[in-house]
Amino acid sequence: MKLSVLMAVYHKDKAEYFSKAIESISTIQTLKPDEIILVKDGEVPIDLEQEIDYWKSILGSQLIVISLDKNVGTARALNEGLKYCSGTYIAKMDSDDISSPERFQFQVEYLNKNQSIDVVGTWISEIDENDFIIKDEVRFPLTHQELYKFFGFRDPLANPTAMFRRSFFNKVAKYSDDVHLAEDTLLWFEGFKNQCQFANMPIIGLKFRRSTKAFYFRRANMKKSIGLLKYRLFKINPELGYGMRENVYAVLYFLMALSPSYVKKFLYRFLR
Numbered sequence: 001m002k003l004s005v006l007m008a009v010y011h012k013d014k015a016e017y018f019s020k021a022i023e024s025i026s027t028i029q030t031l032k033p034d035e036i037i038l039v040k041d042g043e044v045p046i047d048l049e050q051e052i053d054y055w056k057s058i059l060g061s062q063l064i065v066i067s068l069d070k071n072v073g074t075a076r077a078l079n080e081g082l083k084y085c086s087g088t089y090i091a092k093m094d095s096d097d098i099s100s101p102e103r104f105q106f107q108v109e110y111l112n113k114n115q116s117i118d119v120v121g122t123w124i125s126e127i128d129e130n131d132f133i134i135k136d137e138v139r140f141p142l143t144h145q146e147l148y149k150f151f152g153f154r155d156p157l158a159n160p161t162a163m164f165r166r167s168f169f170n171k172v173a174k175y176s177d178d179v180h181l182a183e184d185t186l187l188w189f190e191g192f193k194n195q196c197q198f199a200n201m202p203i204i205g206l207k208f209r210r211s212t213k214a215f216y217f218r219r220a221n222m223k224k225s226i227g228l229l230k231y232r233l234f235k236i237n238p239e240l241g242y243g244m245r246e247n248v249y250a251v252l253y254f255l256m257a258l259s260p261s262y263v264k265k266f267l268y269r270f271l272r
Contacts, residue, residue, distance in 0.1 A: 004087030122205025
């Protein structure tokens, strides 16, 4: 069994967060990955470049850095990185989150024991810009059937916790950029459509960094919100057999995403 980790960085990523993220998936993991595929999506700031160089000096050939000449977006950057992943299992990681020390060990053991599962995620906790816990535990359903129903309303896995069996990408060719900034949702849609089997583990596998200021006081990207609503109503929901309830939820979520901060805070409690 060989384990690859896939991560991408771009010019808005912070060197401090990146350092914590890559440390969490390398030196402190109880089961260390065989390779970490890091895609630089275009030029990055000097401090981030220096941090990448530092970790390259520490990890050596374990860290494989792929440099793209220009920024192509998350979906295309991840697809480029997938070309270099040689592992039986491929773990996803974001450049500002922190994986728990036993995350990979638990997920690999789970996939070894459950051969029918193509992708497994975990529960998460949420942290702020200073690593303080915002929410102790965010739970997701555990079984494939539960996750299929759950996807009618929101994403079935916390994307940076996902560990894929290579067979997932044999069934689902790549990340899609059909909807701006919604590559995760589109990947899960293609997975369900192509009979991939999903699961989550009831462990906190990752600290998910959520900027409370950015989340509540920033209007959602209009292009993404409109694109995802259309994709939900005219592709995801009809093709996966979801009905009126899921359509209504998609519209409500769209309205929440574009709402002022005080409305968003109120609605988020009910739609989360």
